[in-house]
Amino acid sequence: MKTNGGKALMKSLEAQGVEIVFGLPGGAILPAYDPLIDSSIRHVLVRHEQGAGHMAEGYAHATGLPGVAIVTSGPAATNMVTPLADAMLDSVPLVCITGQVASGAIGSDAFQECDTTGITMAVTKHNFLVAEASEIPQVIHDAFHIATTGRPGPVLVDIPKDLVDANNPVSHFDDYEPSGHDLPGYSPIQKPDHASVLEAAELIFQSDRPIIYSGGGILKARAAEQLRELAELLDIHVVTTLMNRGGFPDDHPLALGMPGMHGNYTAVTAIQESDLLITLGARFDDRVTGKVDEFAPNAKVIHADIDPAEFNKVRSANVSIQGDVGQTITELIKALKQLSETKDHPDRSAWKSQISGWKERFPLVYDDWQQGEGLKPQYVIEQLRDNTPDDTIVASGVGQHQMWASQFWKFNHPYTWINSGGLGTMGFAVPAAIGAKAGKPDRMVWAIDGDGCFQMTNQELVTARLENFPVKIAVLNNGYLGMVRQWQELFYDERYSEVHLQPDLPDYKKLAEAMGCVGIRVESPEEVKPAIDQANEINDRPVVIDFRTEASENVYPMVPAGKSNSDVIVHPSQGND
Amino acid sequence: MAEQFHTLVVRVENKPGVLARVSGLFARRGFNIQSLAVAPTDNELFSRLTIVVDAESAPMEQIVKQLDKLINVVRIQELSPNDSVSRELILATVNLSEGTEDNIMREIESFDANVLSVGDKKIMVSLSGHPDVINEFETVLEKYGIVEVQRTGIVALATIAQ
Numbered sequence A: 001m002k003t004n005g006g007k008a009l010m011k012s013l014e015a016q017g018v019e020i021v022f023g024l025p026g027g028a029i030l031p032a033y034d035p036l037i038d039s040s041i042r043h044v045l046v047r048h049e050q051g052a053g054h055m056a057e058g059y060a061h062a063t064g065l066p067g068v069a070i071v072t073s074g075p076a077a078t079n080m081v082t083p084l085a086d087a088m089l090d091s092v093p094l095v096c097i098t099g100q101v102a103s104g105a106i107g108s109d110a111f112q113e114c115d116t117t118g119i120t121m122a123v124t125k126h127n128f129l130v131a132e133a134s135e136i137p138q139v140i141h142d143a144f145h146i147a148t149t150g151r152p153g154p155v156l157v158d159i160p161k162d163l164v165d166a167n168n169p170v171s172h173f174d175d176y177e178p179s180g181h182d183l184p185g186y187s188p189i190q191k192p193d194h195a196s197v198l199e200a201a202e203l204i205f206q207s208d209r210p211i212i213y214s215g216g217g218i219l220k221a222r223a224a225e226q227l228r229e230l231a232e233l234l235d236i237h238v239v240t241t242l243m244n245r246g247g248f249p250d251d252h253p254l255a256l257g258m259p260g261m262h263g264n265y266t267a268v269t270a271i272q273e274s275d276l277l278i279t280l281g282a283r284f285d286d287r288v289t290g291k292v293d294e295f296a297p298n299a300k301v302i303h304a305d306i307d308p309a310e311f312n313k314v315r316s317a318n319v320s321i322q323g324d325v326g327q328t329i330t331e332l333i334k335a336l337k338q339l340s341e342t343k344d345h346p347d348r349s350a351w352k353s354q355i356s357g358w359k360e361r362f363p364l365v366y367d368d369w370q371q372g373e374g375l376k377p378q379y380v381i382e383q384l385r386d387n388t389p390d391d392t393i394v395a396s397g398v399g400q401h402q403m404w405a406s407q408f409w410k411f412n413h414p415y416t417w418i419n420s421g422g423l424g425t426m427g428f429a430v431p432a433a434i435g436a437k438a439g440k441p442d443r444m445v446w447a448i449d450g451d452g453c454f455q456m457t458n459q460e461l462v463t464a465r466l467e468n469f470p471v472k473i474a475v476l477n478n479g480y481l482g483m484v485r486q487w488q489e490l491f492y493d494e495r496y497s498e499v500h501l502q503p504d505l506p507d508y509k510k511l512a513e514a515m516g517c518v519g520i521r522v523e524s525p526e527e528v529k530p531a532i533d534q535a536n537e538i539n540d541r542p543v544v545i546d547f548r549t550e551a552s553e554n555v556y557p558m559v560p561a562g563k564s565n566s567d568v569i570v571h572p573s574q575g576n577d
Numbered sequence B: 001m002a003e004q005f006h007t008l009v010v011r012v013e014n015k016p017g018v019l020a021r022v023s024g025l026f027a028r029r030g031f032n033i034q035s036l037a038v039a040p041t042d043n044e045l046f047s048r049l050t051i052v053v054d055a056e057s058a059p060m061e062q063i064v065k066q067l068d069k070l071i072n073v074v075r076i077q078e079l080s081p082n083d084s085v086s087r088e089l090i091l092a093t094v095n096l097s098e099g100t101e102d103n104i105m106r107e108i109e110s111f112d113a114n115v116l117s118v119g120d121k122k123i124m125v126s127l128s129g130h131p132d133v134i135n136e137f138e139t140v141l142e143k144y145g146i147v148e149v150q151r152t153g154i155v156a157l158a159t160i161a162q
């Protein structure tokens, strides 16, 4: 049967099970938007292509399915660079279709031409420039395969306009079903090596002070259950990195929460004092390690990851195990059970009581609110946490509010925390929350955003209103690029350089209303809960709450950049020696 | 060749942009390339790169593993100097004068190099051989004044196991 590139593109996406795409049309992708009308796929029309990319990411984070974005050539493709880079660093499965100028015009500086595959080479797991219309079914098939297998990541498919244009004979070809993949250089290893697993099990039996250092790979591998089983079997504490919040329940007695630059004292110190890091789907990011040379100086390292390039990249491993981290944990549990028939674990009671001592002495704290101050942002987050369902999905921006959200929310379920970890993309929260709501319409979705971040992508609330994604946005409005302000306060002698925003401009309440949302302003602590309750009741449109928070508040604990984790600065009330 | 240089033989899919992917990876991760040679293989679907990398710039393990992540990279062989042969070709045009002509011709002969083209004041020679020999030859030619020189970069193959 004859088909054409445009039709085939839609059919190929449908064949992948795609139900929703996020995008915005333009000249080069125009012919592909015509068969979209007849497709079963829902298209969400965004207000800026960056929004489409982050929505696709939010959708992927929340559902585990690949997110899909479709945009035109040139400026639309360049607007997509940030979400691609974001997805690359956080291993988010994403497929992005970009229009390209017609085949014959490529290389001529045609209108809205840019070298999309060249520009995005460094920020995609792989990209394709389609050369012939008949390649489209196979390339789409391959793109989804690459995006979702191995270490997930973004894949871009650039398609010249003529190849999807039904009126152009070059778009015509005999339809076919792609079968298999001709990717001789791509065969990700899933199954862990048995000998390495045994070796890891032996190391665990020898360890007096082990800790499980779990990262985003746990969520990507859908291995939260296995992680819990391992922790309980061994009775070993678990730290969850920023990318794995929710991957181990915060209300579990073995949970230590987030490590790293703004991690809590116990998580940071338990890693630091450990003699064995059981590293599962984590990559020793500099925000976790602090000064690498002084990171967990006495620890041996077990490193399990799907991506072997992570082994020995930052920290050398005593045992590295390549493979799906879920399968690895399952195998490890088997090996540990077997070994336990002939061996005993060392007595770890001293280590455990040391950990509980830290927990008791250094909980996350903040000063009480004083009359005349702005709201305590931590209090706002606690109120949000306590007055929303346990499985609420939280998306966040990047800055102080992100760290407080990660610290003070209690994540008891996987896939409830969606944030930009690796790239640290301001503006991520609003579109990511919308994407999450698109994927999980029955769940409550809150974004915890900063005033700076909100101003970067809030226009997508128009999309949310029109497409009926009733997300709720808590803007922690401190009138500052707060995280940068904090660094200037602490490391630049309080010389504030270009960090003051203006809490009253824009008028967030009116701005929300102008975009068809409900806008609420909250200035005093007693208004916090009622406002949250009110927002929770609203389900026919998005809600924005402008929480006027205290500008001078700092995030603690803190490990200054480049310093050792042993130099962690705790909240002033807990004393630093 | 100094020891920090390692030779990688990389089989890649013969797809547009594959060289840009490889060189882009080296550039953005700060891996230094000493030389890079590209050639077709007996199978038109694949090309073969011989990359000499500076292992001082990054650990070889990282270089190989990052390279392997490129979808179009099919196979990477790390050749150790003991188990491989490497060759390079040099083309050079050198100044010629009455006083030096005899000496140059003797040097060319002693290296077993070929004369490709001769003029009144210039001579063009070529030599293929082990990169160390090529280095030596180039140093010799420099004495007479090199007008133009082009080296191919190293190509290498594993020696046949006995």
Ligand SMILES: Cc1ncc(C[n+]2csc(CCOP(=O)(O)OP(=O)(O)O)c2C)c(N)n1
Pocket: A397, A398, A399, A400, A401, A402, A424, A425, A426, A449, A450, A451, A452, A453, A454, A476, A478, A480, A481, A482, A483, A484
């Ligand atoms: C796109 C982008 N630009 C700049 C930065 C650097 N940056 C990190 S946090 C931050 C401040 C964010 O301000 P806001 O959204 O108000 O959050 P707050 O820290 O005040 O909670 C800035 C500018 C960034 N991460 N992303």
Ligand SMILES: [Mg+2]
Pocket: A450, A451, A452, A476, A477, A478, A479, A480, A481, A482
């Ligand atoms: Mg702010």
